[in-house]
Amino acid sequence: xASIDIQGVGKSYGTVPVLHNVDLSIQDGExxxxxxxxxxxxxxxxxxxxxxxxxxxGDILIGGKVVNxxxxxxxxxxxxxxxxxxxxxxxxxDNMSYSLKLRGTPSERMSHVISAAASKLGLESFLDRxxxxxxxxxxxxxAMGRSIVRKPKAFLFDEPxxxxxxxxxxxxxxxxxxxxxxxxxxxxYVTHDQVEAMTLADRIVAMNGGAVQxxxxxLDLYERxxxxxxxxxxxxxxxxxxxxxxxxDGENRHIILESEEQxxxxxxxxxxxGQAVKVGIRPEDVQVSIQNAGxxxxxxxxxxxxxxxxxxxxxxxxxxLKAFVLERADYPIGSNIAYSLPADRLHIFDARTGQRIxx
Amino acid sequence: xxxxxxxxxxxxxxxxxxxxxxxxxEPYLYIAPSVILIATIMLVPLIIGLSYAFRDMQLINPFSxxxxxxxxxxxxxxxxxxxxxxKNTLVWTLASVALQFSLGLxxxxxxxxxxxxxxxxxxxxFLPWAVPTFLSGLNWAWLFNPVVGPLPHWMAALGILPxxxxxxxxxxxxxxxxxxxxxxxxxxxxxxxxxxxxxxxPQDIYEAAAIDGAGSWRRFIDxxxxxxxxxIAITVMLRTVWIANFADLIIVMTNGGPADxxxxxxxxxxxxxxxxxxxxxxxxxxxxxLVLLMAYSFAIILMRQSLLRR
Numbered sequence: 001x002a003s004i005d006i007q008g009v010g011k012s013y014g015t016v017p018v019l020h021n022v023d024l025s026i027q028d029g030e031x032x033x034x035x036x037x038x039x040x041x042x043x044x045x046x047x048x049x050x051x052x053x054x055x056x057x058g059d060i061l062i063g064g065k066v067v068n069x070x071x072x073x074x075x076x077x078x079x080x081x082x083x084x085x086x087x088x089x090x091x092x093x094d095n096m097s098y099s100l101k102l103r104g105t106p107s108e109r110m111s112h113v114i115s116a117a118a119s120k121l122g123l124e125s126f127l128d129r130x131x132x133x134x135x136x137x138x139x140x141x142x143a144m145g146r147s148i149v150r151k152p153k154a155f156l157f158d159e160p161x162x163x164x165x166x167x168x169x170x171x172x173x174x175x176x177x178x179x180x181x182x183x184x185x186x187x188x189y190v191t192h193d194q195v196e197a198m199t200l201a202d203r204i205v206a207m208n209g210g211a212v213q214x215x216x217x218x219l220d221l222y223e224r225x226x227x228x229x230x231x232x233x234x235x236x237x238x239x240x241x242x243x244x245x246x247x248x249d250g251e252n253r254h255i256i257l258e259s260e261e262q263x264x265x266x267x268x269x270x271x272x273x274g275q276a277v278k279v280g281i282r283p284e285d286v287q288v289s290i291q292n293a294g295x296x297x298x299x300x301x302x303x304x305x306x307x308x309x310x311x312x313x314x315x316x317x318x319x320x321l322k323a324f325v326l327e328r329a330d331y332p333i334g335s336n337i338a339y340s341l342p343a344d345r346l347h348i349f350d351a352r353t354g355q356r357i358x359x
Numbered sequence: 360x361x362x363x364x365x366x367x368x369x370x371x372x373x374x375x376x377x378x379x380x381x382x383x384x385e386p387y388l389y390i391a392p393s394v395i396l397i398a399t400i401m402l403v404p405l406i407i408g409l410s411y412a413f414r415d416m417q418l419i420n421p422f423s424x425x426x427x428x429x430x431x432x433x434x435x436x437x438x439x440x441x442x443x444x445x446k447n448t449l450v451w452t453l454a455s456v457a458l459q460f461s462l463g464l465x466x467x468x469x470x471x472x473x474x475x476x477x478x479x480x481x482x483x484x485f486l487p488w489a490v491p492t493f494l495s496g497l498n499w500a501w502l503f504n505p506v507v508g509p510l511p512h513w514m515a516a517l518g519i520l521p522x523x524x525x526x527x528x529x530x531x532x533x534x535x536x537x538x539x540x541x542x543x544x545x546x547x548x549x550x551x552x553x554x555x556x557x558x559x560x561p562q563d564i565y566e567a568a569a570i571d572g573a574g575s576w577r578r579f580i581d582x583x584x585x586x587x588x589x590x591i592a593i594t595v596m597l598r599t600v601w602i603a604n605f606a607d608l609i610i611v612m613t614n615g616g617p618a619d620x621x622x623x624x625x626x627x628x629x630x631x632x633x634x635x636x637x638x639x640x641x642x643x644x645x646x647x648x649l650v651l652l653m654a655y656s657f658a659i660i661l662m663r664q665s666l667l668r669r
Contacts, residue, residue, distance in 0.1 A: 099571035
């Protein structure tokens, strides 16, 4: 086990930069998730830690030692690939023991370690089978077994659950979390799935366009997104974004929306009078009421029942708002509905830079 | 009107067997043209050809053609030239296949790495394959000729040959002339097929092995070779059968000489049939070669299937 430090790391392919000046410090035993849309550089960063990609600028340290020039095999890390990358011509046992064999582990010790890992992952009855006779979930387990047998300094996961169906993904997510709790090995996990990121991470690193956008605990990112990208990437159903102008009138703050409507905001919002802003509000923070008429009214346009709750698409003067409600009331399409946007639930961003306006 | 359905039912029952027979026959009619074509141009000549092995067939003897039983095979057993040709076939085939395969594999591995100008190099490397065999045979014969070719002088300068002589006229080493020409000509085949197989190996398996601690040699042994094994088995089998039969270069370069030292079985068949015009005897030799190659192919196919099953 070891800490991982990424210091001012950049990567370019020829003249095309794909990673800009990434700084990230991962503590020993921490589970860090890199999340972002495809092409944001998260996999590249992971592969640079693994040693599969060269480092154009900066340093990567594993356990306090610079590993920039070390070959993957000398970094003592283990990696789980999206495609599993199992050796198809070897049995499950040979797949798992390959790294131990290369290190000259004595065979009694090897079979002991393999059977311990196999029983932890529920693979005992598959040890003599070939990977192609296994299902996706079982292959994923073999890939994890291959990683844990040699007690590496860190686990690197490259979208390991992307090839599994939703049910299995949920199940494997729990297993990965349990495994991490048991072994306590430093882990970096790459995914584009924000649910995986939220549920697994000690800390999330949100990335976009080759740069780190925000680092923090899952709830940090959810409740205080540092910019528009993080706000709209994290959370499902996605956050509502409205355009407006910030008005400062002494101690009072309010926002004039595109529809000329006024929206009161918290007094502690910084920013200047007349600043163009984008206002975000999460669907579950939109309060709706079908009985009472209120100052803000809209029509129900679409209803998405999810079991846990219901997503309402409300047609309003400012485009369509999404609201997530827990009660299972019947919302007939076209019916009038009152909604309100509580001031303490608004995320206010500068329209030009997309950065959160301090409050 | 009420009797109509009854009448039709009865007719159906009568016609049913005929209709079933016609329906059963239909697919055979569709494949009949190709079956007839294959039979007339392949099977019939093959059977007639095989029958020559048991008959006295000499083109210049109008009274030949009689059945002689196994006499050709008895003669074959005593024929020293045939046994020499068998030995030469073995040397010729083994040396050619082994060198073509190993050099082809090296070439494929080199071409599998990206480098500037790879496209052009690939195209150039595959060029020998496009040269007609008899032309490459003639060229190599000239290259080995000390009067017009540089090779004997170079080899003498390097100490491989005591004097700049034509190796094609030295009975001890003559067979290596056509072998070298054959290797030059056949490397592209292995390079193309092995390169295609190499490119189908998923890159992340190499990455997983690199992280597991395998250096480049272990990755080659543990990943590349197992992935290539089925392709290697099938290409080596095809080339072995093909090279064992491949008399073109030998006929062009040495014509089996000097003193039959470069005669392989297929060139011996050619000599017997088209030089001595003894088709019966040639056919008997061909039959022996056919049986040997079929046994060999069968063994390789069994081996490949067991490889794939593993």
